[in-house]
Amino acid sequence: MVKVKTTILALIFLATVIVFLAATPWGGEKSSYSFEPREGARMPESGIGDIGVEIFTLYLFPFEVLALVLLAALIGAIYIARKEIAG
Secondary structure, eight states, X not given: OHHHHHHHHHHHHHXXXXXXXHHSOOOSTTOOOOSSOOTTOOOOSSOHHHHHHHHTTTTHHHHHHHHXXXXXXXXXXXXXXXXXXXX
16 A cells, blocks of 8 residues: 555656646746846845856866765765664
């Protein structure tokens, strides 16, 4: 019975993902998404966009290394925290 419920839930999830993917405007000629500021809009003063550009250009390699280190730490924490099953 559990497998039936899991299968039904997975199918509902998959159908939802497919519907959202089909309804997403992926660009094209009528795309309303733009990274350029609208006319009359103030330019942001925080520089968050500049930080994003720096992270994904100049500091891409250290960013990826840090991601791998954090992944290894997460896997290690899970390994340490799991309970041993007496067999």
